[in-house]
Amino acid sequence: MMRGDFHRTVFAIAVIFHCITAWFSTGYHSEDEHHQVIGFAEARTGELPPAEWAWEYEERIRPSALPWIATGVFELADTVGVEDPFDKTLLLRLLTVALALVAVHGFVNAMHGTLAADLWKPFVIIAYFLWFLPFLHVRFCSETWSGLFVLMGLTIVLPESHDRWWAARAG
Numbered sequence: 275m276m277r278g279d280f281h282r283t284v285f286a287i288a289v290i291f292h293c294i295t296a297w298f299s300t301g302y303h304s305e306d307e308h309h310q311v312i313g314f315a316e317a318r319t320g321e322l323p324p325a326e327w328a329w330e331y332e333e334r335i336r337p338s339a340l341p342w343i344a345t346g347v348f349e350l351a352d353t354v355g356v357e358d359p360f361d362k363t364l365l366l367r368l369l370t371v372a373l374a375l376v377a378v379h380g381f382v383n384a385m386h387g388t389l390a391a392d393l394w395k396p397f398v399i400i401a402y403f404l405w406f407l408p409f410l411h412v413r414f415c416s417e418t419w420s421g422l423f424v425l426m427g428l429t430i431v432l433p434e435s436h437d438r439w440w441a442a443r444a445g
Contacts, residue, residue, distance in 0.1 A: 291403070296412040370411065
């Protein structure tokens with residue numbers, strides 16, 4: 275099996291496996307994932323009463339990118355009739371899965387020419403299925419998203435040939 279065919283096969287299995295992981299992942303991994311992201315989005319959409327807001331909300335001391343993304347996903351879900359909060363958080367996990375698979379796929383492609391043939395298959399399998407990665411790839415939290423964006427930046431920096439805009443894209 276050629277390197278590209280093997281990568282496509284592993285990627286297809288990873289999509290299925292990560293979606294199953296997103297489906298069966300419940301709750302939250304850290305306080306930030308729930309209270310400072312989903313809670314902020316629920317406060318913005320009016321679903322969370324002010325008495326239950328995290329203290330950081332009124333102090334405006336937390337980053338707001340992920341809460342705004344969550345707010346958009348929640349409002350879009352409401353528009354199409356999805357009202358169950360568990361279904362809404364599943365949508366956030368699936369969005370994170372999509373970002374994770376794009377990041378890992380790009381990184382694996384960037385490493386294509388740098389690895390010896392005997393290391394290629396283990397590298398591809400580990401890149402998608404290292405024991406903790408599927409669990410982290412479904413977490414809608416700033417730690418996961420920032421790590422994925424760092425991986426995307428590395429993907430741009432690693433190839434030997436760069437156009438004049440490579441540094442701007444890596445940033």
